[in-house]
Amino acid sequence: MLYLLLQACKTWLIEHDLYRFAGVLDQLQFRSLVAAAISFLIVLGLGRRTIAWLVRKKIGDTGLTDSQALQATSNAKANTPTMGGILIVGAIVGSVVLLGNLREMYVLLSLVVVLWLALLGGVDDWLKLTAKTRGGGRQGLYAWEKLVFQLGLGLLVGYFLYTRPPAVDPSTPGAPADVRHVLNLPFQKTYVDADRLRPVQPREADASGPTAAPPESGARVAPREREMVVNPSVLMLGAPLFVLIATLMVAGMSNAVNITDGMDGLAGGISAVVTVGVFVLALVAGDEDAAKYLLIPHLPGSGELAVVAGATAGACLGFLWWNCSPAQVFMGDTGALSLGGVIGYVAVAVRQEAVVLLMCGVFLMEIASVVLQVGFFRASGGKRIFRCAPYHHHLQIGGWAEQQVVSRLWIMSIILVIMALASIKLR
Numbered sequence: 321m322l323y324l325l326l327q328a329c330k331t332w333l334i335e336h337d338l339y340r341f342a343g344v345l346d347q348l349q350f351r352s353l354v355a356a357a358i359s360f361l362i363v364l365g366l367g368r369r370t371i372a373w374l375v376r377k378k379i380g381d382t383g384l385t386d387s388q389a390l391q392a393t394s395n396a397k398a399n400t401p402t403m404g405g406i407l408i409v410g411a412i413v414g415s416v417v418l419l420g421n422l423r424e425m426y427v428l429l430s431l432v433v434v435l436w437l438a439l440l441g442g443v444d445d446w447l448k449l450t451a452k453t454r455g456g457g458r459q460g461l462y463a464w465e466k467l468v469f470q471l472g473l474g475l476l477v478g479y480f481l482y483t484r485p486p487a488v489d490p491s492t493p494g495a496p497a498d499v500r501h502v503l504n505l506p507f508q509k510t511y512v513d514a515d516r517l518r519p520v521q522p523r524e525a526d527a528s529g530p531t532a533a534p535p536e537s538g539a540r541v542a543p544r545e546r547e548m549v550v551n552p553s554v555l556m557l558g559a560p561l562f563v564l565i566a567t568l569m570v571a572g573m574s575n576a577v578n579i580t581d582g583m584d585g586l587a588g589g590i591s592a593v594v595t596v597g598v599f600v601l602a603l604v605a606g607d608e609d610a611a612k613y614l615l616i617p618h619l620p621g622s623g624e625l626a627v628v629a630g631a632t633a634g635a636c637l638g639f640l641w642w643n644c645s646p647a648q649v650f651m652g653d654t655g656a657l658s659l660g661g662v663i664g665y666v667a668v669a670v671r672q673e674a675v676v677l678l679m680c681g682v683f684l685m686e687i688a689s690v691v692l693q694v695g696f697f698r699a700s701g702g703k704r705i706f707r708c709a710p711y712h713h714h715l716q717i718g719g720w721a722e723q724q725v726v727s728r729l730w731i732m733s734i735i736l737v738i739m740a741l742a743s744i745k746l747r
Contacts, residue, residue, distance in 0.1 A: 323351065323421050345419075348606070352599065352626040355415040356634035362411040363638025371642065371649045374401035379449045400647055403445045405655020407642075408635045409438040412662070415631035421624045425484060426669055429477060430628045430662060437574055437661040440469050441653030449652075470571035470661075477665055478566030482559055499617040501562055503555040504671040506743050509615045512551040569664035569673055576683040577660030578653060579690055579710050584645035586712060586726045590682055590733045591659045592636035597679045597737040598666050599629035604744075605670035615747045617671040625666050632662055645723055678740040682733050686710040 326333075326345045333339040344350050379401055412434055420427045440461075448460035484500065502510055557565070581587035604610045606623015636659070642648045651659075660683070667676035677684065693709035706714040715725045 321418050321422070323419060324423065348623050348626060349603065351419045352603070352630035355419045355627045356630035356637075358418065359411040359415040359631040359634030360638040362414055363407045363635050364641055366410070367407060367638070367642045367649070370404065370407050371401055374403060374649065377450075379403050379445070397647070400650060402449060402650035402652040403442065403654050404639065404642065404649035405438065405441060405445075405651040405653070405658060407649075408639050408651060408655040409434055409658050411635040411638065412628070412631045412658075415634065416628055419631075420627040424621050424624045425480065426622055427624050427628065429480060429669070430625065430665060433473065433477065433570065433661045433665045434658050436473050437470070437657040438654050440466060441578075441655070441657040445652040445654050466657075467571070470574055470657075471567055473661070474567030474570035474664075475563060477570055477668065478563030481566060481669055482562045499550055499671070500619065501557045502550075502617050502671050503557050503565075504617055505555070505674050506747070508554050509551045509747055510554055510617050511612050511615045512549060565673060566668045569668050570661050571664075572687070573664030573667075573680065573683065574657045574660035576680065576687040577663070578656040580683055580686040580712070581651060581656040582710060583712055583716075583722050583726050584647040585640055585643050586729060587656055587659070588636050588639045588643050588651065589726065589730045591663070592633050592640065593730065593733040593737055594663055594676075594679045594683075595629050595633040595636065597741060598663060598676060599626050599633060600741060601670050601672045601675065602626040602629050602666060605672070614744050616744060619670065622670050625669055628662065629666060632659065645726070675740045675743060678743070679733075679737045681736045682729050686712065689714065 323345055326342055330339065333342060413431060416427060416431060422428065444461040444466060482501065499510060504510060577587055577591060580590065602625040603623060604614060605617065605619050606621065606626065608618045608620075611618035639651060639655070643651065663676065663680065667673050687710075689706055689711035690709045693704060693706055696703065696705050707717040708714050712725050712729065716722060720728075
């Protein structure tokens with residue numbers, strides 16, 4: 321909103337020598353950092369009132385668990401208000417609308433992802449947590465119902481990202497190669513130097529002197545201006561495969577964050593760390609010089625996703641103020657589904673799926689532990705791989721205190737984000 325207002329008034333501001341006071345809003349990095357600060361302050365400022373409202377509505381955790389070993393811990397958290405994800409979602413949407421470029425499709429799609437999954441998670445939370453006050457009925461959405469909406473969103477995201485027109489007509493002489501459909505793996509170099517050579521053309525005769533002699537055979541020729549082109553070894557995806565990857569990223573990351581949300585501050589802290597890494601990737605992908613230097617796809621307009629990532633990181637940090645142990649509020653499916661979805665979406669939008677998956681190693685470990693546990697339990701007739709799944713409960717039952725589990729998984733996530741960002745330079 322502020323960015324579009326600045327663009328509408330820019331001419332008038334310049335004419336009246338006032339642009340210098342508002343021109344900082346033209347800087348993407350500044351808007352992204354301010355979005356993070358505003359998002360943090362929104363969650364911090366509205367947290368106490370939101371928690372009080374949730375308590376009045378009796379939207380609290382039931383304290384139920386399938387594991388007898390965790391029953392005492394779960395009982396201690398009973399009646400803690402949940403569905404606090406409305407704070408996270410509200411802060412993200414408010415900051416992005418205020419500081420993002422709402423004419424950019426990348427930004428609009430991010431808002432669709434956040435709101436779509438927040439609504440889905442909100443319905444699930446409301447049904448589960450108000451069952452007693454409603455006198456029974458549905459205990460939340462069925463797993464297949466949530467999956468249908470998650471996969472449906474992923475299909476829409478993949479379709480619109482694939483069909484997004486390039487910023488420059490590829491047929492235009494000197495136009496950058498179209499890298500919208502690149503499968504950007506860590507071992508690939510998306511760009512390659514092309515110091516091409518061309519013959520030196522003889523000067524035409526003029527009134528001042530004779531025509532220059534043509535170059536001798538085998539003589540050096542002048543180098544053409546340095547340019548960067550797409551490496552022919554890079555894999556370019558067709559529509560079905562691209563949409564499939566986008567669908568799996570959005571739906572998979574959404575469920576992975578939701579499964580990780582089982583300890584005070586765990587999902588929120590890891591999401592904050594990962595979105596800082598995603599913030600850097602969005603800035604690089606949106607900057608042509610940085611993208612070419614690091615040999616990754618440059619997608620014009622994708623830099624605006626740094627505002628989205630910044631707002632998400634700020635909201636997660638603000639939520640940790642209320643969610644750190646002992647938690648005063650839980651994010652519930654409302655927040656967890658949205659956080660995972662927006663991380664998966666930005667990863668696909670900037671063509672950094674492999675790098676973001678490395679950043680999300682803890683999330684992947686958590687969801688993999690559940691898949692392995694359930695599959696092995698059914699296949700073996702009741703045997704288990706882990707003491708309890710997700711994996712953070714396996715560690716807790718093994719003797720780690722909850723704060724130890726959370727802190728150490730935060731540390732792991734920080735290391736993974738550093739490794740992922742370093743892998744870009746190692747190309």
